[in-house]
Amino acid sequence: MIKSFTIDRLIAAVDRCPFSAHAGRIVANSESFHIDEPRSAKPLYTAEERRRRDESPWTLVQGILAPTQFAVFLLSLYLVLDYLATGDGYAWATGSIVAKTVVLYIIMITGAIWEKDVFGRYLFAPAFYWEDVFSMLVLALHTAYLVALFLNLLPPQGLMVLALAAYATYVINAGQFVLKLRAARLQQNAAAAAAPAHGASVAGAVK
Template identity: 50%
Template structure:
């Protein structure tokens, strides 16, 4: 079964949120790498709590941005704001990542120690990595389908040559 119908592929190509998602995903991944390194450095050395905290806040903000724009994209392409059947498990993974990332604010409010809060963020980052892997796998599948559609005479009329 194809991930997108021909009509959904056209809506995906027409949606401005497609380009936003394409831009935000690598930015968020880079923020994850930097923040992970800073959080790990703090946990290993006890140094750099402030910069690790700033990186966590940037990572959470980017996760919110990609989630909200992803919901707008899903609405444009599938007619659902969230949990479209084609992206159900990716959206579940995103909800788990959102929950664990936003537990940072609960930990701050509850007065958790710096060390406990940063350990929580490592857990949150693990949920992000799992969700990222879900979307990468989905993207690889969609890319294969686009390339196959380009090669087939009936699919070429409905598919942009962009990957």
């Protein structure tokens, strides 16, 4: 069973950022009063789905590929912007975009397999329906770049602009997944914190 490296750990790292108010949590004064997502919201995972997620080897694969893709994206973004600013480094920028697109295809395919393992369907599981829908746009724009590149449909600057449009959708899509998984993590933490308190109140009532 693979439990040492799950999506929760990645989200836990993101959750340490100073922008918690923009991600569903409001902190006030020294008492650290905060408002989380509604606890009555439907959990992202059922207990069985969470078990399948933790046992699936594709969880580890996704945990490795997600930061890898982001690192490739950052390098490629720099190379693209540098080319647009200076006119130099077209080959490096193009190679980086192709590499980013290849990684995207890999993470989409393995992500679909992960979704099948956890939710029983390859895409558009209710828990990640809108994220998957937007992922199709991300994939379409990256694919459009490859088609335009290999068929010579656009000039170099046009190709770079298309790549930036694809990258913009990628950033939005990544944010969707991070916020969704963070909400799930907060729900899980709230449920875990409420369980002992509920047990204590029942014990007190018995006494």
